[in-house]
Amino acid sequence: MNRRLFLASLATAPVLYSAGETILIRNAKILTVTRGRVDGSLLIRDGKIAEIGASVMAPAGATIIDAGGGFLMPGIVDCHAHIGSDAINEGSISVSSMVKIEDVLAPDDIQIYRGLAAGVTTSNVLHGSANTIGGQCTVVKMRWGKPASQMIMAGAKPGIKFALGENVKRAGGGTNFSATARYPATRMGVEDVVREAFNDARAYQRQRDEYQTRLAKGERVLPPRRDLKLEPLVEVLEGKRLVHAHCYRSDEILMLLRAAEEYGFKIRTLQHGLEAYKVAKEIAKHGAGVSTFADSWSYKLEAYDAIPYNAALCMKAGVLTSLNTDAPVTQQRHLLQDAAKTQRYGQLSDDEALSLVTINPARQLMIEDRVGSLEVGKEADIVLTDKHPLSMYAKVQKVFVDGEEYFDREKDIRNRAERDARRKALAEKLKPPPAPAQKKGAR
Amino acid sequence: MRCPKLLVFLAITASLRAENFAIRGATIHPVSAPDVPNAVLVVTGDRIADMGPKAAIPKGYKIIEGKGLHVYPGMIDSASVLGLSEIGSIRETQDFTELGDFNPQLRTIVAINPGSEHIAVTRASGITTSVVVPSGGVIGGQASIVHLDGWTWEEMAVEKSTAMQMRLPSIEAGFGGRGGGGRGFGAARRPFAEVKRRYDEQMQQVRLFFEQARAYQMRKANPVLGFKPDLRLEAMIPVLEGKKPLIIVAEKERGIRDALAFAEREKVKIVLAGVREIDPFLEEIAKKNIPVVLPDLYQVPIEDDASIDEPLDIPGKLAKAGIKFAFGSYNIERPRNLPFQAANAVANGLSYDLALKALTLHAAEIWGVADRLGSIDKGKFADFILTDGDPLETKTQIKQMWILGNPVSLETRHTQLYDRYKKRL
Incomplete structure (x- = not known):
């Protein structure tokens, strides 16, 4: 813990431009993603984007930043990450909907800073994929240096992680049904776990509804016993909680869509969904989004039909599509480049490619009225790059979250010497004290 | 990039013995020397026979127009x-x-x-x-x-x-x-x-x-x-x-x-x-x-x-x-x-x-x-690619590839699945 706090202190030099400050960024190529490109200035006031235009008057007292002809783009939204959390798999039971990422947020995880340095400003932090129903996820803003309570993106719609396929059934022991084997061990069993859970949730929901009805009639009834496992599933049934489902193969994707339809709820996103392109029509019809990888494949059997054209094909089918990292599985520092890969595989336009890591994931998380594009009124989550952000040669220079500067490349470089010196000083302290001088001939 | 006709052509020729050919008009990036714009690259058998702005194309050699394109070593x-x-x-x-x-x-x-x-x-x-x-x-x-x-x-x-x-x-x-x-x-x-x-x-x-x-x-x-x-x-x-x-x-x-x-x-x-x-x-x-x-x-x-x-x-x-x-x-x-x-x-x-x-x-x-x-030089294996730009950028498309003077298919498991499921949309 001490080591982590020490590290955290190194990367949190005081911010240059702080909360609430009025900032005018001039001389920039502004890629709004939703409203084309504007060459000019962007004004930040009260943490929001106040104005975008070819020329914007600097209000009195505004701090002025010259972007030097660089590019401004919206802060990147990663729809699937496992950063900033101390534990992600409650590996005991296959329906662990009662557990919450919110309870294990680790704001001093260096991965937050690394993601931020690559332009990621919002992350959906999810449970792992050990369980069919993993637990409640949390959308965080990458406010590095702030306590966990201030990382959480207040007002973002709550979500829950589901998982299908190899990871879920692995605990079933595969072919050797050992003493520790856990149901399910097959994709058939995975469907059953989902249906059983929602069968229970529906019964619980009815029980609660009936209690409310009878209470309203003035009857004296005992409330049903509160069920923390089923409560979030009832929220799913009522459309109050978004389902983000880890999946790979087309059969299991279709299975989940049909199971959800049977119980009358929607799958918000299919996470990874590497074979989504095979059932893109069905996904579009259900209204689910797909959040996939750029070009990961072949690391396991269910990823053998993964193709880098998945995002392009899903988009073409009218599916709301994004790219995610699964960080630290792939890294947030390459998410922009992952978006750029859809230009090699699928020949997407600049705006289409950028939307995969900005406005589209924001829509999937239903926070698109707040982040995901550069538009007046939105939260000032902004990234400055030196070259076009879809170029492999681009480097993130500055990152703002809510109008506050959380990353500055020059400053990071300046701090490296100090960090190295402190590291060296610590290493010195670990060295054993010099042995006492020995007299000549004492041997 | 994935013109079906081209693929069929490549699939057939890949199994044949290399055909002598020349690429004309492309910018060549030899890597061992400065770039040569509007150059001619001559391939005889499995080797690079000649390369330069004015390299002569022997009679009977197939000519590939490379105007606006780039040649890099594989x-x-x-x-x-x-x-x-x-x-x-x-x-x-x-x-x-x-x-x-x-x-x-x-x-x-x-x-x-x-x-x-x-x-x-x-x-x-x-x-x-x-x-x-x-x-x-x-x-x-x-x-x-x-x-x-x-x-x-x-x-x-x-x-x-x-x-x-x-x-x-x-x-x-x-x-x-x-x-x-x-x-x-x-x-x-x-x-x-x-x-x-x-x-x-x-x-x-x-x-x-x-x-x-x-x-x-x-x-x-x-x-x-x-x-x-x-x-x-x-x-x-x-x-x-x-x-x-x-x-x-x-x-x-x-x-x-x-x-x-x-x-x-x-x-x-x-x-x-x-x-x-x-x-x-x-x-x-x-x-x-x-x-x-x-x-x-x-x-x-x-x-x-x-x-x-x-x-x-x-x-x-x-x-x-x-x-x-x-x-x-x-x-x-x-x-x-x-x-x-x-x-x-x-x-x-x-x-x-x-x-x-x-x-x-x-x-x-x-x-x-x-x-x-390792480079586009006379006498080396004819291993190179033809692109529409810098091969280190994702936006660039790799148009064709030759190994030992043979045109090699750029079709993959991924392009095959792409082509198959594209039809289902």
């Missing part, structure tokens, strides 16, 4: 497991890690599956050659160099045995895990004294093995009656003679220090691979002219307090120190990202010129095949 992956690994999680498809600590007799070339889907997928990124490196134990076996085309491994082979892979025992490994940030499940820590004792024992075994090999080398030079060849020790002779380099894989400071000391003591030629904590050794490596194969650059920084640019900044540091280096994928999933890694390295302090060289000419020089590979 790229080289200097550390891969191509053909030795198909699906990461399935043991039955892994053939690069053998049991046992000392296996210099193992040859990667004979286990390369020419039917691997990864070959075409890697090729589609502009990579025409791969150095296939084993791992496992201390000495993992012999690396080979292959062309990413051929019906059999014999047809693919450029060099059946080019170097010996080795990983010295390490103290870090004894602790379980090599760092790398994140919050993984590290193995339980063992007492330092125990780890150190084990490490010393293993290092002693390595020294003994080299002694045995030297003794064998002498016995073989003056054989007595009843001398029986020993395949393991026999395989060490080219290493001891300095004819074949040892590829020593070492990530951390201690490992790199050990590798350098080992090479010094055993007087063997080495190539360092996978290096991460390189700063203290830049001068020494440069002075000793030791080439380096970069680590997979798509890894998280090696320590929590490492620079956010690590390991992307390593190529820049090596270049500044004057060390020759090449790119390697190591992982079956990522060879196709090698050109993008090179561009990332440019964004982190490497010159574009050296990035391209590290993917082509310098790689060929490190592996001793620069007489045949």
Whole structure:
């Protein structure tokens, strides 16, 4: 813990431009993603984007930043990450909907800073994929240096992680049904776990509804016993909680869509969904989004039909599509480049490619009225790059979250010497004290 | 890019003997020399016959118009497991890690599956050659160099045995895990004294093995009656003679220090691979002219307090120190990202010129095949790509590829699935 706090202190030099400050960024190529490109200035006031235009008057007292002809783009939204959390798999039971990422947020995880340095400003932090129903996820803003309570993106719609396929059934022991084997061990069993859970949730929901009805009639009834496992599933049934489902193969994707339809709820996103392109029509019809990888494949059997054209094909089918990292599985520092890969595989336009890591994931998380594009009124989550952000040669220079500067490349470089010196000083302290001088001939 | 007619044409010609041809009007990036705009590239058989602004096209040669396009040498992956690994999680498809600590007799070339889907997928990124490196134990076996085309491994082979892979025992490994940030499940820590004792024992075994090999080398030079060849020790002779380099894989400071000391003591030629904590050794490596194969650059920084640019900044540091280096994928999933890694390295302090060289000419020089590979020069293998721009950018499309003068299909498992399911939308 001490080591982590020490590290955290190194990367949190005081911010240059702080909360609430009025900032005018001039001389920039502004890629709004939703409203084309504007060459000019962007004004930040009260943490929001106040104005975008070819020329914007600097209000009195505004701090002025010259972007030097660089590019401004919206802060990147990663729809699937496992950063900033101390534990992600409650590996005991296959329906662990009662557990919450919110309870294990680790704001001093260096991965937050690394993601931020690559332009990621919002992350959906999810449970792992050990369980069919993993637990409640949390959308965080990458406010590095702030306590966990201030990382959480207040007002973002709550979500829950589901998982299908190899990871879920692995605990079933595969072919050797050992003493520790856990149901399910097959994709058939995975469907059953989902249906059983929602069968229970529906019964619980009815029980609660009936209690409310009878209470309203003035009857004296005992409330049903509160069920923390089923409560979030009832929220799913009522459309109050978004389902983000880890999946790979087309059969299991279709299975989940049909199971959800049977119980009358929607799958918000299919996470990874590497074979989504095979059932893109069905996904579009259900209204689910797909959040996939750029070009990961072949690391396991269910990823053998993964193709880098998945995002392009899903988009073409009218599916709301994004790219995610699964960080630290792939890294947030390459998410922009992952978006750029859809230009090699699928020949997407600049705006289409950028939307995969900005406005589209924001829509999937239903926070698109707040982040995901550069538009007046939105939260000032902004990234400055030196070259076009879809170029492999681009480097993130500055990152703002809510109008506050959380990353500055020059400053990071300046701090490296100090960090190295402190590291060296610590290493010195670990060295054993010099042995006492020995007299000549004492041997 | 995926014009169906072109694919059919390529699929047919790929099986035929190379046809003499010339590319006219393209900008040629020879890598060994400045770019030549509006040039002519002449291919006779499997070799580049001529190249220049006014190279003559002999009668009967097929002419390919390359106006607005670019020719680059085929790229080289200097550390891969191509053909030795198909699906990461399935043991039955892994053939690069053998049991046992000392296996210099193992040859990667004979286990390369020419039917691997990864070959075409890697090729589609502009990579025409791969150095296939084993791992496992201390000495993992012999690396080979292959062309990413051929019906059999014999047809693919450029060099059946080019170097010996080795990983010295390490103290870090004894602790379980090599760092790398994140919050993984590290193995339980063992007492330092125990780890150190084990490490010393293993290092002693390595020294003994080299002694045995030297003794064998002498016995073989003056054989007595009843001398029986020993395949393991026999395989060490080219290493001891300095004819074949040892590829020593070492990530951390201690490992790199050990590798350098080992090479010094055993007087063997080495190539360092996978290096991460390189700063203290830049001068020494440069002075000793030791080439380096970069680590997979798509890894998280090696320590929590490492620079956010690590390991992307390593190529820049090596270049500044004057060390020759090449790119390697190591992982079956990522060879196709090698050109993008090179561009990332440019964004982190490497010159574009050296990035391209590290993917082509310098790689060929490190592996001793620069007489045949690595640049667009007269007399070299006709291994090159035709693109609509910089092959290190994702936006660029690779239009065509030739290996040994043969047009090679850029169709992959992925383009096939794409084409099939596109129709279902």
